[in-house]
Amino acid sequence: MTDQIQDWKELAAQLRVDSIRCTTAAGSGHPTSSMSAADLLSVLLAKYLKYDWDNPKHPNNDHLIFSKGHACPLLYSAYKAVGAITDQEFLTLRQLGSRLEGHPNPHTLPWVDVATGSLGQGLPIGVGVALDGKYVDKLPFRVWVLLGDSEMAEGSVWEAFDKASYYKLNNLIAIIDVNRLGQRGETDLGWNTDAYAARATAFGWHAIVLDGQSVEEVDAAYAEALTQTDKPTVLIAKTKKGAGVSFLADHDGWHGKALNADQAKDAIAELGGERHILINVAKPEELKPAAGITEQPLKLPVYEAGTKEATRKAYGDALVAIGASRADVVVLDGEVSNSTHADEFKKAYPDRFFEMFIAEQQLVSAAAGFGVRKKKAFASTFAAFFTRAYDQVRMGAISNSTIKLVGSHAGVSIGEDGPSQMALEDLASFRAVFGSTVLYPSDANQTGHLVDLLADQPGISYMRTTREKTPIIYAPDEKFHIGGSKVVKQSDSDQVTVVGAGITLHEAIKAHATLAAEGINIRVIDLYSVKPVDKEGLIAAASATGNKVIVVEDHWPEGGLGDAVLDAFADLGDKSPVVVKLAVRIMPGSGKPFELLNAAGIDADHIVKAVKELL
Template sequence: MDTAELTELGQQLRVDSVRAAAAAGSGHPTSSMSAADLMAVLLAHHLRYDFDRPAHPANDRFVLSKGHASPLLYAAYKAAGAIGDDELLTFRTLGSRLEGHPTPRRLPWVETATGSLGQGLPVGVGIALAGKRLDRTGYRVWVLCGDSELAEGSVWEAAEHAAYEHLDDLTAIVDVNRLGQRGPTRHGHDLGAYARRFQAFGWHTVEIDGHDVDAIDRAYGEAVSTRGQPTVILARTLKGRGVAGVQDREGLHGKPLPDPEEAIEELGGPRDLRVEVHEPPAARALHSVPTGQPDLPRWEKDSGEQVATRDAYGQALAALGSARPDVVALDGEVSDSTRAEYFAKEHPDRFFECYIAEQQLVAAAVGLATRGWVPYASTFAAFLTRAHDFVRMASVSGAGINLVGSHAGVAIGQDGPSQMGLEDLAMFRAVQGSTVLYPCDPNQTAHLVTTMAGLEGIRYLRTSRGGGPALYGPDEEFPVGGSKVLRSGDRDRLTIVAAGVTVPEALSAADALAGAGIAVRVVDLYSVKPVDRVTLRRAAEETGCLMTVEDHHPQGGLGDAVLDAFLDGRPVPRLARLAVRTTPGSASPAEQLHAAGIDAESIAASVRLLVETAVVP
């Protein structure tokens, strides 16, 4: 397209954005109108994409980080012939694929769910990492950002990581339209302020008039030709561009135009231009085909060896990486503690160090997953709380990622509460469609690490710092949604439900109680979500009382997971829970467990009270 045609295409995208929002009675047309020329030039001249084959290995990847500008994205899809005008006008209606903020669950051309601002660029970094280091089919990653979201710290985590990795296949396009939701942005139209920040992180910067289609065209060309650096194009634009009554005006964010028909007429009326988007070059994806079952590490039951589940995780992941070339690992600069370093040493080409940037860690995992890789991302359980919004949005995207939190609970000992993950089970249980696993021994851990690779959605594995005995043999099976009954008898008076570090404590308590003539059942609830309802209901019927023991706060953890097994209308059994109810200090692991009331001695004492056999002095 020549200059005049590109200008007309930009106007068409504005008109269709206005029409879509007017039909819905809601939406963000003014935010779409500011970026229309940027989208028009990209679509017509620089994007290489086959809309009939969204999985084409050489397709460029486009991420609309300012997801509220979805009318612009859908208008572009219409211009490319991917959707029709009738569908465009279903925007934001029940059952429509064209949601208020785009998601890949509905549309095959959307890479990742956006709308929680500050996430598009970090995920784009993950996609670019896949392109540069793994896929190598030459695709480019284009991310359209808003200026408001540059206030998010996650953007600067992404900026530093992209420059460090020399991601010259990544271009960020910033729509600097000056206005946020409630008024002016921090830097307004000061492109230099943004340029200085990106330059400080090592980016190539280009400053342009975002409504000059020739300047936009040149900027995109410059980005493509830049080597060794990611490029950011800082485009000065006007919100509501082209309609005098709304252009560069405050108070109109997130609202359809007051008089859409008049606005459409001012913009020159509807058009029906069609864009022949450039075809991607021929490419063949090097499909990663699993070579068979991994040769998992093995530990002999009751050998007396003390093995930390974090050690078992690292060894199992390395073995899984040998059997599955599609598995990748990421870590937040604690791989010597999480034991992801075992994978890094054996498969350095598939290991990604994300440093102390947990939001970028999870975002990179999401980006890699969009390209068909199976990521395992690990850090301390406590630090994953920083990235919860990225986990939430990954779930909205339908992304399949494995997250591993080590050093969980008070059992880590002397490091103190800042390092203790005591909220992680609750956080991950609350994520839609998630799987939450908490193994207690090395063989169980190894099998669950392998199982996670074949699951869908968000998968979380909680590992422990300290060593423990091998309670199971290496050939034992551990289905997701299952549990293991480790002590059981006809005279059981109570069931102790434990997971992870509290399982050995529960077993010790059960043995001590048996010596006192009190029989109890012990259930290892390694699958915290989904929970083993059948086993728990049977235990409740046969023993009359369930007592959960968890190295976690009482809210949202193991106790609540057990309670969920009884929310079907039947009578709820007698329930009790032992959990960490105070803020710990520094102490040895054994002292921490005792202080929290979740060690063997405390469990036994609580059982005696519950079965009403406590000795009164």
């Protein structure tokens, strides 16, 4: 045991030395934040982590998530210690083109599950990974999440504490590196480890307070964590920032500062010099995930022409059909599943449905966690409430996450609930996400096909559904594709193109009938794919209608359907058509849906008026 303890200490010293070496070579980074957690990682690597470094996608691998992503010099030092990267590559930290970025990123490193750096997100994602392990794949891997004490002020962390306890995630182990010092001084709790423990215990966790610089205590704490059967465990490890070097340890003012060459030389000497230890990490067992359902051929629901159905209900119905054909589909909701109609999936497949309650940051993060495990995760809530989790969405794009987000109750057409429930910025916000897909169905049959397409769509996807029942306008076998649009009304004498989606498409169809009775023909486009947008289809329609286009949307004028259309014409220069945007330009209140559409100037009457004015 004595030799083992000494080996752990030597490895911890190497991790500290290497954290200094790579950041000094880079001239930037976070060596002191890495040094505080070196003993915690040393023992974890040498004894407890089970991981096949040659097969990072092994389904039985443990998951190691650095929520304190700025401490990635420690993570990269670990990669060097296990032989995953060379010392030469290790010293390319933060250089242009290097895989070793300033925060860990799965775009470049196969051993990284998710990008971190925006604090407070690692543990909520870990909840999603652990949910998959315990309830879906039913594999014995563990999820280890290293957190900084500063990020414990983030609300998303406590959403994770709550949901991890609710789901009894004994396979989730959080490690708080309580090094006392944040970016500009002491954290709100400093070294008050008892306060951290009291909070964690109140949330239903098994809490262990320890000296994070004692490898013996770290070993004992990990062993204790593995004995838990119905609770997640949190290690509350008191450490010192810059531990191991006298002029750094617990000294303020070193956050995010690399040592210069002379300082690094002195620090490395105090730590006993460079080491190049290579360790063997235990590999996981060869176990198969739990058997899922017997997959059936896809049979989407059918809605008859001449009837009405809400696209939000069609979403729920489609989930049930897709759930029968794909064992890897999981669904999450934010305590509104009887409105989003995700509850239809819950009724059919309760073992693959996960209630996140009113915790939207955890909702999106858990979906990302399931994505790490290659599940097709659909997460739904009212569209307006995704704004609370926008940073999680943004980081999901950086993580290369694949998640499907569905927002219902969008726009003024929801009616009496008023503006607090009306998403009027959702299309803009999701269009702005890197690599995102944004869909907006207008009809129940169309919704089913688009949900099916989303199941295989990589990256961040968003679908906007409508509260009101809308007429069925498409046959059940109509084909759709991401990046497409549909011409729903046209003639050889069309004078204006009117573009709508969702609720406004039906207003445009009404306007078409009114205008046709007066001898004015318009072309009506269903722009169901808001991003990517059907550039060729829009240009062709505009060209055929005298380069006159009206876009009508149940959304603010900034960033939504109208701007998507304008983007399609951006390269046409002086050949670009005239585009009129009808959008919500006043703060709405409560009222009947038809009243609010009229008040906002986006109903059929206002479309008719806009067409006549344009002509």
